[in-house]
Amino acid sequence: MTSAQILGDQYQEATAAGATALDAADPLASYGDRFITPDGEKVIYLDGNSLGRPPAASADRINDFVRAQWGTRLIRGWTDGWMDLPQIIGDRLGSVMLGAAAGQVTVGDSTTVMLYKLIRAAVDAHPERREILIDTDNFPTDRFIVEGIAAERGLTVRWIQPDPTAGVTVDQVVEAVTGNTALVVLSHVSYRSGYLADMEAITRAAHDVGALILWDLCHSVGVIPTQLDAWGVDLAVGCTYKYLNGGPGSPAFGYVRSEHQSRLPQPIWGWLGREDPFEMEQGYQVATGIRGFISGTPSILGMLAMQDTIDMIDEVGITAVRAKSVQLTEYAVMLVNEWLVPRGVEIASPLDPERRGGHITINHDSYRAALDTLWDRNVIPDFRTPNGLRLGLSPLSTSFADVYAGVDAIHEVTRAAG
Incomplete structure (x- = not known):
């Protein structure tokens, strides 16, 4: 498709009026007003895939929690519902944007800890298989966790070397996986290039040789629709402070396919992952279902803000979020091609919006x-x-005018640099 086809009838050349027209036709434009912005100054924020803007509703939610729940109910809040919040929010994530039935997603821990737990559980479930497959351009945490677990368990790491301006392809996975592969660890969207991997086909390729697969959803959750159940995904981990606007360090989520929950014991045995944790009994007896993948006390404050973004995505539908995301990135690519590429700038991302x-x-x-x-x-x-x-470019909080002003500013500094 051409840029004009993707952007619609309001598409114009690279002008401020063109950006205004695109915003006027955007069905999600009003959602930008639901986010907190600095008083008295205009900030062009083009980093929503690293730390999302705070929803205005989250300030009220957090204030209410501190004053009306924590402040009045105190420790009784745990029995009022706090204890179940990891699974409640997990089920909402699964339903609204992950394509996961209830009882397979839980929220808690950092992304690093959640990755460690699920990767260790997966490789320990197949002790006869001695290799983990991952790519050299995956996010550093994913690579470091894999290397550390391989050292702990005496495993071999096999490396795929993707094109850094793209990402891991189905053919590369088919060529690399073997009958000795215990687990494949890949990112759905590359943190560097933005490449969107073919999750369904790659998952099938891993299963064809009997390997499990874990997908890192950090750069796709909240902006890319997924069908974890339908595509046969075994495990997934994602953060919540990017497109889900959960705030700095908000806890990660983990998906464990229901058929694996009883046979993949996670390695960090904390008090809350035990059956009947308040009995405080001797010995560890893992809780049934997804609760068995919880370790310690969940960060209730850390889980508050993301609920408002989940509500917004539920209102508009993840498909509509994805449609605007494609429009925003296509508009940015168009501006970069017109203004920056002639000055020696390289677009290090896929030009095909279906792979971006x-x-x-x-x-x-x-x-x-x-x-x-x-x-x-x-x-x-x-x-x-x-x-x-x-x-x-976060679809709920980023406007086309933001993209225009941001790329225009980058054009100025690029031109000044010679």
Whole structure:
């Protein structure tokens, strides 16, 4: 499809009026008003795929929690419902955007800890298989966790080397997996390039040789529809502070397919993962179902804000969120092609919107130094070494005018750099 087809009848050339027209036709435009923005200054925020803006409703929710729940109910809040919040929110995530039936998603721990628990559980379930397959361009935490577990368990790490401006393909996985592969660990959307992997086909390729697969959903949850159950995914982990706007360090979620829950014992035995935890008995007896993948006391405060974004996505539908995401990134690509590519900038993301997630990366040797200049001007992209600016466009909070102003500012600093 052409840019005009994707952006609709309101598409115009790279002008401020064109951005205004796109915003006027955007059915999600009003949702931008539901987020907190700085008083008295305009901030062009292009980093929603790293830390999302706070929903205004979350300020009220958190204040109410502190004053009316924690403040008055005190420890009684645990029996009022706090204890079940990891599974309640997990089920909502599964229903609204993951394609997962109830009882398979739980919220808690950091992304790192959740990855460790599920990767260790998966490889320990297949002790006869001695390899973990992962790619060299996966997020550092994923790679480090895999290398650490391989060292602990005496396993071999097999590496796929993808094109850094794209990502892992089905053919690469088919070529790399063997009968000795215990687990494949991949990201649904590449943190660097924004490449959107073919989750369904790659999952099938792993299963064809009897391997399990774990998908990192950190850069896709809340912006890309998934069908974890229908596609046969075994395990998944995702963070909640990007497109779910859960706030700095909000807890991760883990998906464990129901058929695996009784045979993949997770390795961190905390008090809350035990059956009847308040009995405080000797010995560990794992809780049944997804609760068995909980370890310690959940961060109730950390789970509050994401609920407001889940509500918004439930209102509009994840398909509509994805449609606007494609429009935003396509508009950004169009502007970059017109203004920046002639100045030597490289688009280090897929040009096919069907293979692109919610962000794009553009490379230029001046961009490490340019980041401070942009931030001083209240234009906030992200930087990824060695020379990439990453533009994360969150569909509920980012306007086409934001994209226009942001890329225009990047154009100015690029031009000034020569």
